[in-house]
Amino acid sequence: xxxxxxxxxxxxxxxxxxVTLRCSSQSGHNTVSxxxxxxxxxxxxxxxxxxxxxxxxxxxxxxxxxxxxxxxxSELNVNALELDDxxxxxxxxxxxxxxxxxxxxxxxxxxVL
Amino acid sequence: xxxxxxxxxxxxxxxxxxxxxxxxxxxxxxxxxxxxxNSGRGLVHLILIRSNEREKHSGRLRVTLDTSKKSSxxxxxxxRAADTASYFCATEASGAQKLVFGQGTRLTINP
Numbered sequence: 726x727x728x729x730x731x732x733x734x735x736x737x738x739x740x741x742x743x744v745t746l747r748c749s750s751q752s753g754h755n756t757v758s759x760x761x762x763x764x765x766x767x768x769x770x771x772x773x774x775x776x777x778x779x780x781x782x783x784x785x786x787x788x789x790x791x792x793x794x795x796x797x798x799s800e801l802n803v804n805a806l807e808l809d810d811x812x813x814x815x816x817x818x819x820x821x822x823x824x825x826x827x828x829x830x831x832x833x834x835x836x837v838l
Numbered sequence: 839x840x841x842x843x844x845x846x847x848x849x850x851x852x853x854x855x856x857x858x859x860x861x862x863x864x865x866x867x868x869x870x871x872x873x874x875x876n877s878g879r880g881l882v883h884l885i886l887i888r889s890n891e892r893e894k895h896s897g898r899l900r901v902t903l904d905t906s907k908k909s910s911x912x913x914x915x916x917x918r919a920a921d922t923a924s925y926f927c928a929t930e931a932s933g934a935q936k937l938v939f940g941q942g943t944r945l946t947i948n949p
Contacts, residue, residue, distance in 0.1 A: 727880065758936065767926050767939030768881070781935045813878055817937075826871060827937060831880040 727751070729818055729830035737836045743804045746833045748816035750797040755820070756780070757799045758827060759791060762813040774799060803835075811837045844927060844940040852948050857914040859943040861927030862907075868932045870903055870910050875924045875942070884912075884925075917947045 728751040738744050750757050756775045760768035770783040774793035788804040797818070803810055813834050817827035845860045861870070869888045873881040887894045887903045887910070894901045900913040914921055924944050928937040 727882070729880075756935070760937075760939075762878075764878075765941075767928075767941045768937075770936040770938065773935050775935070783936065815880060817881075826883040826886050828883070829873075829881040832878075834878075 727828040727830065729816065729828050731814075731816055731830035731833050733833060734831070735834045735836075737838065738806050739838050740806055740808060742806050743802065744806060744835060746801040746803075746814050746816075746835070748799045748801070748818075748830055750799065750816070750818035751820075751828060752797055753820055754797060754818035754828070756818060757793055757797075758817045758819075759799075759801045760815040760817065761785075761810075762815060762832070764812070768815055771801070806837045808837050811835060844925075844943045846943060847941070848944045848946070850946040850948060851917060853917060853919055855917055857917050857921070857945055857947075859912045859925055859927075859945070861910045861912070861940055863910075863927075863929045863938075863940075864908065865929075865931055867905070867929045869930050870901075871928045871930070871937065872899075872901060872910075872912050873926045873928060873939075875926065876922075881926065914945075917945075919947050919949050921945060922947045 730749045758773040759771040762768040772782040773780045777793045790802045793799040813832045815832045817829045819825040871886045872884040898915045924942045926942045928939045
């Protein structure tokens with residue numbers, strides 16, 4: 726148990742819809758990162774938030790956006806869903822903003838039909 | 839894109855044997871981390887080795903890092919059925935607040 730929770734566990738959407746995934750970090754962890762993991766691949770970095778501001782972004786289009794809240798929770802929003810967005814979405818938190826192990830949640834499995 | 843490559847992609851051994859997985863990466867790093875993932879669920883942190891370290895141990899795990907060759911290895915000794923999982927290396931570069939993962943090694947321990 727890492728103390729990081731994600732909801733929902735599974736989600737099915739259709740192409741063109743919008744989705745919001747949620748993550749609750751450990752208390753005191755003010756950095757949260759989001760990753761996308763396609764089947765059979767390693768996770769790919771989407772973006773990171775530190776103290777409620779975006780602090781780095783990977784090669785993902787603007788329709789992937791996020792929010793971080795003062796209560797250590799965060800959201801990943803994806804607009805105009807595409808079939809290739811089907812993946813496991815992982816959030817991870819750390820107590821600082823550099824060079825620490827990351828504590829991962831169990832993930833949300835998103836299927837886009 | 840993935841930073842590193844892991845070798846082998848899949849490994850199947852008998853319980854009690856040792857398992858060795860290798861990871862290569864491309865750019866300078868601040869640290870390298872190994873994670874385990876069971877059945878497509880969340881990743882569990884195993885060990886972090888910094889760029890100025892060459893070897894690190896944690897229980898049955900031994901990790902080496904060779905920054906001149908841009909490579910790392912993870913050794914699991916006396917393997918158990920519960921070690922069956924996918925193992926990923928991830929690098930963290932200086933000034934970059936993100937982990938870059940390899941594609942992973944699927945390890946199967948046969949009883």
